[in-house]
Amino acid sequence: MPEHFRALVVILVLAGIVFAFARRPAADLIPLSDFTRRRNLWFALTLVAFVSHSFWVYAGVTAIILTVTRQRERNPVTLFFFLLFLIPPASAQVPGFGLVNYFVDLNHVRILSLCVLLPAFLALRRKPDTLPFGRIWPDKLLLAFLLLTAALSLRQTTPTDTLRHSLTLFFDVFLPYYVASRALKNVSDFKDALLGFLLAAMVLSLIGLFEFSRRWLLYNALTDAMGVQWEIATYLSRGGSLRASVTTGQAIALGYVIAVATGFYLFLQEGVRSKMQRRLGALLLAGGLFAPLSRGPWIGVAVMIVMFIGTGRYPVRRLMLLGFAAVLSLPLLAVLPGGQKIIDLLPFIGSVEAENITYRQRLIDNSLIVIQRNLWLGSFDYRSTPEMQSMIQGQGIIDIVNTYIAIALQMGVIGLSLFVSFFGTIVFGIRKAMRSFPNRDDESYRLGRALLATLAGILVTIITVSSITVIPVVYWSVAGLGVSYAQMARRLKRAQTESSKSTLQRTW
Numbered sequence: 107m108p109e110h111f112r113a114l115v116v117i118l119v120l121a122g123i124v125f126a127f128a129r130r131p132a133a134d135l136i137p138l139s140d141f142t143r144r145r146n147l148w149f150a151l152t153l154v155a156f157v158s159h160s161f162w163v164y165a166g167v168t169a170i171i172l173t174v175t176r177q178r179e180r181n182p183v184t185l186f187f188f189l190l191f192l193i194p195p196a197s198a199q200v201p202g203f204g205l206v207n208y209f210v211d212l213n214h215v216r217i218l219s220l221c222v223l224l225p226a227f228l229a230l231r232r233k234p235d236t237l238p239f240g241r242i243w244p245d246k247l248l249l250a251f252l253l254l255t256a257a258l259s260l261r262q263t264t265p266t267d268t269l270r271h272s273l274t275l276f277f278d279v280f281l282p283y284y285v286a287s288r289a290l291k292n293v294s295d296f297k298d299a300l301l302g303f304l305l306a307a308m309v310l311s312l313i314g315l316f317e318f319s320r321r322w323l324l325y326n327a328l329t330d331a332m333g334v335q336w337e338i339a340t341y342l343s344r345g346g347s348l349r350a351s352v353t354t355g356q357a358i359a360l361g362y363v364i365a366v367a368t369g370f371y372l373f374l375q376e377g378v379r380s381k382m383q384r385r386l387g388a389l390l391l392a393g394g395l396f397a398p399l400s401r402g403p404w405i406g407v408a409v410m411i412v413m414f415i416g417t418g419r420y421p422v423r424r425l426m427l428l429g430f431a432a433v434l435s436l437p438l439l440a441v442l443p444g445g446q447k448i449i450d451l452l453p454f455i456g457s458v459e460a461e462n463i464t465y466r467q468r469l470i471d472n473s474l475i476v477i478q479r480n481l482w483l484g485s486f487d488y489r490s491t492p493e494m495q496s497m498i499q500g501q502g503i504i505d506i507v508n509t510y511i512a513i514a515l516q517m518g519v520i521g522l523s524l525f526v527s528f529f530g531t532i533v534f535g536i537r538k539a540m541r542s543f544p545n546r547d548d549e550s551y552r553l554g555r556a557l558l559a560t561l562a563g564i565l566v567t568i569i570t571v572s573s574i575t576v577i578p579v580v581y582w583s584v585a586g587l588g589v590s591y592a593q594m595a596r597r598l599k600r601a602q603t604e605s606s607k608s609t610l611q612r613t614w
Contacts, residue, residue, distance in 0.1 A: 108331070110156055111156065113322075113324040113325070120316055124309045127386065128305055128387075130383065132305070134379055135378070136298050151168055151171065154168060155192070155193045159331055160332060160333055161196075161332040165212065168217055168221070169221050172221035172222060176222060182223065182285055183286050183295075184299045186583075188302035188305060188306050189218055189306070190579070191310055191354065191363065194214070194339060194353045194354075195576060196213060196332075198212055200212050210274060215579055216277050219282070220277070223277075224281060230284075230285065230289060237288060237593060244532050244535070247528040248279075248528055250524050251528060252275050252279060254524065255275060258483060261486045262487075278579055282582045282583040283583065284586065286585075286586025290587070296553055303366070303370055307363055308387070308390055308391065308394070310352045310354075311395075311397070312393075313352045314360055314394050314397035314398060317352065318348055318397040321348040323341060325339070338574065344399040345399065345451055345458040356575055357399060358398065358403065358570070361400035362564075362577055362580070363580065368391050369556055369559050371387065372555070373557075376549070377549075395407060401453040401456075401570070404452075405570070406563035409563045410562065412428070413559035415428060417558065417559070418546060465505075466507060466570070468497065472494060473515060477511075477518070481518055483517065484515055506572045507570060507571055508569055508570065509573050510525075512573065513525050532561065533558065533588070535589065535592035536561070536588045536592060537558060539554055539591055539592040540554035543595070554595075557587055558588075561585070564581050
């Protein structure tokens with residue numbers, strides 16, 4: 107039996123276990139019919155991917171299925187999140203048929219953007235209650251960032267390539283942000299969308315644990331069977347163990363996705379009635395977070411937990427208890443079987459691949475020298491500078507493992523300022539919106555805590571990784587969720603004000 111068929115059997119079994127486990131807690135949060143329909147869709151598209159033996163056959167069949175099923179889906183963000191990690195986002199070029207070399211690189215994420223997000227974008231634009239794009243600061247800053255990105259690409263390529271790059275920015279950045287920032291109107295919509303992401307991440311978690319324990323990357327054979335090449339997906343090890351990657355292509359990208367799901371879980375768990383199921387869900391995410399052996403996402407999750415606790419009730423007392431538990435856990439790990447191996451993997455205090463931290467420090471030092479030479483708008487040939495050439499690793503590459511540094515090198519201080527300001531205004535907007543819910547036990551307030559914590563964790567995690575594979579589409583989408591939350595709070599406050607005025611008028 108071919109390797110990808112053997113992998114398919116394992117994937118279907120593991121996913122079936124996750125969905126069976128998640129059925130009852132999901133019914134506490136959303137209608138069971140929605141869960142069943144999406145689960146069946148996940149299985150159907152996975153089967154199509156593995157039996158198609160052609161990316162183009164998969165793309166065509168998937169487009170038809172999504173076009174049909176989209177009509178029954180009330181929340182496009184949920185459908186997008188639920189299917190986002192279905193298969194690796196390996197790309198194939200759409201041929202130009204003699205007009206141009208090729209039109210655009212197409213992958214699984216862009217198929218979802220075309221078939222799910224684009225129709226949602228067109229429908230949302232026509233609705234009178236949809237906030238027009240450009241009315242709020244995050245919209246303006248994002249638009250400026252995208253225009254600058256497209257304009258600067260002219261320095262290194264042709265106008266045709268710039269148009270192609272602009273099209274990918276529309277599908278990869280604008281559509282996820284716009285739909286996530288406009289489609290969700292109430293807490294129920296948020297529960298639905300966050301659960302879609304969480305369920306997809308839980309499937310990744312169990313498959314990741316299998317890859318880690320069996321030393322077998324299940325999806326690598328799929329890209330070969332579909333006729334697409336994806337050099338980014340390779341076998342990597344740390345401390346003698348395989349680092350799982352599942353459909354994300356890189357271990358740190360998998361850890362990042364599980365970390366974001368953990369942030370969402372902080373909100374969703376309160377809606378699950380069974381304490382046992384809540385604990386099992388947390389345990390599964392913890393296992394999925396461990397399987398990639400990526401330390402950046404571990405730091406990100408720690409930031410999320412601290413931020414979530416810090417914005418809740420009795421933050422000082424609970425943070426002190428958390429810190430006390432963390433301090434006690436280290437000597438406890440040291441005496442447990444295998445505990446010292448875990449300690450060696452921990453960031454800053456562990457001994458395994460400590461040179462990676464040194465590499466990141468050198469990257470910052472050398473990059474700052476290069477950035478100063480092209481301070482405002484960066485440079486397209488920064489990799490050819492002596493400082494960056496000295497960063498070449500054993501694989502013959504210069505790994506820019508810091509999203510902020512990468513943006514500053516390519517787009518200068520102006521581009522980096524737009525990027526940071528975009529997320530800064532969203533963080534400020536979420537925090538301001540949370541004040542609209544004075545009761546800290548209110549689920550709307552708790553949703554704000556989770557979104558704020560998740561976004562903070564993302565912004566810390568991307569210090570340790572460049573924007574590869576699915577990483578950027580996730581943070582642009584989460585940014586959209588933050589905008590949507592702020593708009594929901596603004597509508598609620600406006601409705602309360604109008605209700606108070608109406609009551610006052612009747613009283614007089």
